[in-house]
Amino acid sequence: xxxxxxxxxxxxMGLILSSCLGAFSENKQLPTIVILATGGxxxxxxxxxxxxxxxxxxxxIDAMLAAxxxxxxxxxxxxxxxxNVGSQxxxxxxxxTLGKRINALLAQKEVDGIVVTHGTDTLEETAFFxxxxxxxxxxxxxxxxxxxxxxxxxxxxxxxxxxxxxAIDPNSRGRGVLVVMNDWIxxxxxxxxxxxxxxxxxxxxxxxxxxxxSYGKNDFYNNPHWKHxxxxxxxxxxxxxxxxxxxxxxxxxxxPDLIDASVAxxxxxxxxxxxxxxxxxxxxLEAAARxxxxxxxxxxxxxxxxxxxxxxxxxxxxxxxxxASDELNPQKARILLMLALLKTRTTADIQSLFYxx
Ligand code: ASP
Numbered sequence: 463x464x465x466x467x468x469x470x471x472x473x474x475m476g477l478i479l480s481s482c483l484g485a486f487s488e489n490k491q492l493p494t495i496v497i498l499a500t501g502g503x504x505x506x507x508x509x510x511x512x513x514x515x516x517x518x519x520x521x522x523i524d525a526m527l528a529a530x531x532x533x534x535x536x537x538x539x540x541x542x543x544x545x546n547v548g549s550q551x552x553x554x555x556x557x558x559t560l561g562k563r564i565n566a567l568l569a570q571k572e573v574d575g576i577v578v579t580h581g582t583d584t585l586e587e588t589a590f591f592x593x594x595x596x597x598x599x600x601x602x603x604x605x606x607x608x609x610x611x612x613x614x615x616x617x618x619x620x621x622x623x624x625x626x627x628x629a630i631d632p633n634s635r636g637r638g639v640l641v642v643m644n645d646w647i648x649x650x651x652x653x654x655x656x657x658x659x660x661x662x663x664x665x666x667x668x669x670x671x672x673x674x675x676s677y678g679k680n681d682f683y684n685n686p687h688w689k690h691x692x693x694x695x696x697x698x699x700x701x702x703x704x705x706x707x708x709x710x711x712x713x714x715x716x717x718p719d720l721i722d723a724s725v726a727x728x729x730x731x732x733x734x735x736x737x738x739x740x741x742x743x744x745x746x747l748e749a750a751a752r753x754x755x756x757x758x759x760x761x762x763x764x765x766x767x768x769x770x771x772x773x774x775x776x777x778x779x780x781x782x783x784x785x786a787s788d789e790l791n792p793q794k795a796r797i798l799l800m801l802a803l804l805k806t807r808t809t810a811d812i813q814s815l816f817y818x819x
Pocket of ligand 1 (some may be wrong): 501502607796
């Protein structure tokens with residue numbers, strides 16, 4: 463090579479080196495997100511794009527990620543399969559495994575956030591459970607989908623993209639467990655599933671949204687004010703199982719022996735999905751008071767979609783020794799009651815937990 467080419471060669475080598483270093487440092491700066499997959503429709507597959515029936519939890523996390531263009535530009539992503547169930551089969555055991563794994567991962571410096579893929583049927587229960595048990599301010603974002611991965615206009619890929627966009631956002635820190643579905647960011651305390659089939663199924667009717675997520679860009683405008691995560695007194699560390707708590711649905715003519723059967727079956731707590739403001743007929747109220755006398759904690763929640771259940775409104779809770787669920791719907795009241803019963807069986811203490819969480 464003649465000496466006149468040497469400066470040009472050095473220039474070309476320098477450019478190659480700096481672009482390699484640039485790519486390296488860009489990649490190094492990407493946050494690390496761990497996706498914990500539990501199953502659900504987001505991992506579901508059907509025989510065709512328009513078939514209503516499908517199998518939940520048929521697709522692996524790697525296959526889900528492969529279907530999302532641009533996802534690798536957002537974060538360094540690692541996937542782990544915690545379970546592979548439709549969330550109608552979610553159990554306290556899986557929830558506990560998930561909570562413990564999240565706490566272990568978030569304790570690692572190099573993990574910046576967690577995304578949990580989950581079926582939508584019981585997503586609100588797991589979200590609220592984790593909201594009480596995660597011990598970190600780092601983002602924990604749950605996501606699902608209403609259509610399986612094989613459907614025409616599957617909603618899972620964009621939901622997952624947005625969930626990762628929320629999990630890498632420093633503004634998500636300290637807001638408790640968040641749920642991202644159909645561009646909306648919900649807090650774990652308030653969201654609930656409202657449609658059996660529509661893509662726009664999750665609502666936060668009482669407290670509103672935490673924010674909006676659009677193609678990975680977020681706008682936060684609300685902060686869940688209930689105690690959660692780092693401020694919560696509940697710990698996964700010593701829990702291996704939770705006491706049985708049943709939910710009983712109230713209706714006109716409800717037979718009181720449903721409550722007696724639950725007590726006989728070994729429930730340590732009962733949540734009534736009451737009519738209106740947590741009401742039930744006189745005979746059932748008497749059965750509830752009998753159960754309370756035996757040390758079973760009875761919480762009055764409501765089958766009505768919005769509104770809170772107030773203490774001593776139509777029912778004299780003080781006299782009957784019952785608890786009012788405040789803003790928690792029956793399924794979330796059950797989660798809080800199971801955890802509360804590990805600490806206390808005193809009605810007054812449990813009532814104050816319902817005002818706090
Ligand atoms: N049954 C499904 C589940 O909860 C529904 C869904 O994911 O949307 O796993």
